[in-house]
Amino acid sequence: MGINEKITSDFKVVGTRPNRPDGVDKVTGRAKFGADAYAPGMLHAAIVRSPHAHARIVKIDTSKAEALKGVKAVVTRADFAEGLTGENWNILENVMASDTALYDGHAVAAVAATSALVARDAAKLVEIEYEQLPHVTDVDKAMAPDAPVIREGAADKSVPEGLHPNVVRYHDSGHGDVEAGFAEADLVIEDHFKTEATHQGYIEPHACLAQLGPDGKGEVWCCTQGHFNVQKVCAALVGTETSQIRVTASEIGGGFGGKTVVFIEPVALALSRKTNRPVKLVMSRSEVFRATGPTASTSMDVKIGMTKDGKITAGKGVFRLQGGAFPGAPMEFTAMCAFAPYALENVHQIGYDVMSNRPKQAAYRAPGSPMAAFAVESVIDELCNQLGLDPIEVRLKNASKQGTKASFGPKFDRIGLVETLEAAMAHPHFSAPLQPGQGRGISCGFWFNHGGETAVSLALSEDGTVALSVGTPDIGGSRASMGQIVAEELGIAYESVRTTIADTATLGYNEISHGSRVTYATGLATIKAARDVVKKLSARAAAKWGIDEEAVIWEDGCAKPAGPNAGEFEPLPLAKIARSMGRTGGPIVGHYEATPEGAGVSFATHIVDAEVDKETGQTKVVRYTVVQDAGKAIHPTYVEGQFQGGAAQGIGWALNEEYIYGEDGRLQNSIFLDYRIPVASDLPMIDTVIVEVPNPGHPYGVRGVGETSICPPLAAIANAVSNAAGVRLRELPMSPPRILEALEQQAAKG
Amino acid sequence: MSMIHVTTTVNGDEVEFLCDPRETLLDVLRDRLALTGSKEGCGTGDCGACSVTVDDRLVCSCLMLGAEAEGKSIATVEGIADGEELHPLQTKFIEYAALQCGICTPGILVATKALLEKKPDPTETEVRYWLAGNLCRCTGYDKIIRAVMDTAADLRKAS
């Protein structure tokens, strides 16, 4: 086996918990985020947004805005590229409306001025004449025959005839015979579930500083999960060539999927082109809520059959996802994840992608999967309750394993669901007594994880330290784990590695930091780049010793003769080779470019205790435990952080977070006061158990961990709340009025 | 538009600036004084990322006008470390990984420093309620709370 295919299991640095390299910058206020960039001669921009949910733009009069002192330019759709097709057209339409405003907050024009205050004043002076159109914001209503059509002809070929034009994509998958499966069951439960849209809720609003000269050369500084994607999209939308725009990713103040999307950078570029000055554009919080991607809202029907001894005989799910005024709601992921934890002979899932007058949905941590788990795991919990079965034993009995034909088609390779269930069962939390008024819920969750296009470069310095350049923005501490990987491979100190998020002019294309791919794919590329460096270092040693390259091995940071036959030489440390590299063949740089496809899927099991105040409907989460398969934890502290963060976001989604639209189609809660994410006093400590079932597709066994952690919480909390309240909750968020309503209906039924 | 002349003290240094009466203290810190450590996460006093102290009182700098800073003493995240010596909270936050993205960190450090100066032995519940106005979306607060509690214990031992 060559060095490149080596599977490592005996680690020195990987698995330890060093301080992150950007730590000091971030605790001193020095770290530069999206809004922290300033340029000489810089202008400030503001965007004019539609106050209507659906309206034809009759006329835009910019004269008053342009007349205001300090205003340098106003742009509208006419200032962007023409003739775009496909997703580029969709993105442009979302970035700047053409003839119709499709949701409350849709950008219609933008202004650049000498100060942020003047820009905001000028935005108010842009006069827009609208002709209001009928609107719809609810997923079920958007599919109804009388629903206003968002855009004719938006549906693709997957959609069966006879559906409303707002249904734009359709998914149908499964295997076996579900009707036969239901017939075998001792108990079949079918239920309807709804979830409201939630926002990723990153604390840093979108921000950028952009420049585009008359020579067509541009620079963008922005907070994004994927600056190579920003580069590509910006070039298309402003009508220039990709390589002429250089994008640098700032530090990013949270993304969770929401910063995989381009919103403002092309606008800043268009304003810069018009003024030939750098333009800074920073969204307000309200703009973030109104105009950037929340999740899809859902309407779901799930039917599951179970035998008395807990075997699931069949599962069927219908998943309708509303993704705003554009195609793209992740209904196929919802459908495919729904039953993934279970080995089912009979399974059938259907998905609908539905358009409505809401902002274009964006990815949010395992897009589509948490809602599916909410519906499926709620039904399983109800089956367990009614059949008197233990919820973990039932899940163990039906759990997917290596070789199981997944509900979405392929056979699973080595996976760790059973191990998470066993660890959950063994955890003291699972057997701890509950207090009166409390209920316990458990749930499993699944996410695919992703590889994706990746390029990294690793340059050796003459003092024996190394500079690693990666193209995936660090959204959760990845510079630390990449540094550990380099240190592990080269046998040098963690502190001797400096990891940089390189700009788009420095590396080949890197896909966005999404799909829990960074530690897996960038990590894999970093391993390979380091092994490339090792190969080159070994070659220098071989040349010095006058032996074959194959006769040199790399161990503990030194080149050594492979064995007695290779000759007797003193080990040659990396630092020594580095010091002389200028004389022995020049710079040593390792690199790796690929699209790794072995991202191992990941499963989790969560346990939650919740307490419900039956007089007010208020829920308190009193204990929470996350058990998840990480494959191999490079930096266990940051793995725990991902587990805890996903759980906390899930708690918000389950209990209090929601998009609230009025009858007028306007978003009513576009500030953090009323979009209620969990605050410190809402949460308990969140216990974590890292399960490590190695991913065969990675040299260290790494699986992505960022997303799976948000898959089980909605269901786990719903199960805990339902068990505490004594009534099944089928709609998220489980806000106090909804819980009281459910209790009242239950009481009325007797 | 008439600008207002303001003289104030920031992190111990006397500074002067001109500002529009509508500019917040946060606007002034960031755009006029180049102190970008304080962040704007909401502009409505709901997230705490802009936390500073004014005459030792913890406030949101987005909910105060720059003009109101006249004659006051303001402390921001940039003033927490003593030269190259990090404050124990800063060291502990790094050690505990009490930050993921780090955008809320400046506000949380300013807020927790104010807490520990007022109350050196807070309970976990007191820390959680004191920080309720500092939103963190990444961590679930667990490691933040642990870092604060551990710093408080260390500081008590040292004093």
Place this chain on the structure above:
Amino acid sequence: MQYHTPGNFEDAVSIAAKADGVTRFLAGGTDVLVQLRADIVTPDVLIDIKKIDGVKDIAREGGGWRIGVAVTGAEMSEHSELEAEWPGLVEAMDLIGSTQVQGRATLVGNLCNGSPAADSVPAMFAAGASVSIIGPNGSRKVAVADIPTGPGRTSLEKDEAITAVHIPARGKNGGDAYLRFIPRTEMDIAVVGCGVNLRVDGDTISEARVSLGAVAPTVLLVQAAADAIIGTSLDDAAMDALAAAASAACNPIDDKRGTIKFRTHVAGVLARRAAKIAYDRARASK
């Protein structure tokens, strides 16, 4: 926008009287600045009253208290004597916003913002607080209960300003409490608020005032709810009558924070819980 820092209240109201357009007085600014930033209200004239002598003082007045208009929630919470006498009022103020907001927010700001969901206002109603008002025609003293007239509206004229809050003497065997319902544990606007202030004679309630917030266009003082517990020892029947009277007084709206049904129900729940706390405090007091 003009920004003024008058040195006395006479100058403050004189500036307001002469001002064109929208005028706002600035104390803590936790509402004014949010409205400015969100383009809800952009004042043409902003009058910062914090440079006026005495606005930061909490002082004895008769047997009660005089609280300056720029005294913050944090300063009230740190005042142990005030808190010992009026824990409900201090807690109500303390519930508003975050620690950071507490560093700026004031009782008078909360009152003048005119929100029916303002936390400190039901507590002031229950306490029987009053305010001094200065205007072009001199000064007057008005009950806090007469200030709010509707959502975002007060009985104050444009050229009038509140100069102080007066809290009556606590007297013997009294206790107050304020509770609110919010979905989270902190940071939300009250969905329902309830203030109770009462006095006992032995185990029997001899005086009571019950107020409700966020269930009507203004904060309500609910006489029927007070009557339901006066003369009782807060037994179950009195509690039931109190809850029923509180719910019956509600005239709420459905909005993003709560439904009519929910608010009406929870008003009764909170009335019970707040009354119990106030009752226990009154009996424990000397």
